[in-house]
Amino acid sequence: MNAGLGFKLSHLQSMLLFALVISVAFGFLSKRRPADRVKYIAWALFLFLLVGVGIGWAMYPFSR
Amino acid sequence: MEENKMAGEAAIVAPQRDAKREAIAFVIAIAGWLVPGLGHALLKMWGRAAMCFLTVGVLVVLGAGMRGNLFSSNGNDAFDSLGFIADMGTGTFYLAARSLEKEGPDVSHADGDYGTRFLATAGVLNLLAALHAFEAARGRKA
Numbered sequence: 001m002n003a004g005l006g007f008k009l010s011h012l013q014s015m016l017l018f019a020l021v022i023s024v025a026f027g028f029l030s031k032r033r034p035a036d037r038v039k040y041i042a043w044a045l046f047l048f049l050l051v052g053v054g055i056g057w058a059m060y061p062f063s064r
Numbered sequence: 065m066e067e068n069k070m071a072g073e074a075a076i077v078a079p080q081r082d083a084k085r086e087a088i089a090f091v092i093a094i095a096g097w098l099v100p101g102l103g104h105a106l107l108k109m110w111g112r113a114a115m116c117f118l119t120v121g122v123l124v125v126l127g128a129g130m131r132g133n134l135f136s137s138n139g140n141d142a143f144d145s146l147g148f149i150a151d152m153g154t155g156t157f158y159l160a161a162r163s164l165e166k167e168g169p170d171v172s173h174a175d176g177d178y179g180t181r182f183l184a185t186a187g188v189l190n191l192l193a194a195l196h197a198f199e200a201a202r203g204r205k206a
Contacts, residue, residue, distance in 0.1 A: 025193070
């Protein structure tokens, strides 16, 4: 994939970036202490990726 | 007698203070919507302000860079209208995205589809942040 501003992103990279940005935003908005934020961000990122990859695999049989 | 008088004054002053607080919270929410992070910055929540600005900014730049669809007010159906509401959630960044996307949207490739989601998410995220700033200004959340 070739992005308009010059960066190339694959499907996985797009998903990773999206999950990271949203996890960081949720972590900062919902938690106050830095340690809590880090834990929340890591957990949210893990769940985002787990669900994303899980849905990807669930759709795999229908991709061809 | 004196106690009753003081209680009466307090009963008048407290709603006035609440009304003023609500008005300030509303202004903070509007500011947070117009410029991502400004609502939290006005509340001196610097970390959250910086993060709101950066996360919404990154999503808008990526979305526009990937030529995502920026919905306009004259949509054809309910989905277009919802997309416009989501995109408008970024406040002034909506205009920035428009200026960044010089060649217009291109959703014929996966890039454009991802970009559309990035832009909409940026808007919804900013609305969530503005709501958070509103609640924090009212003293309900921090």
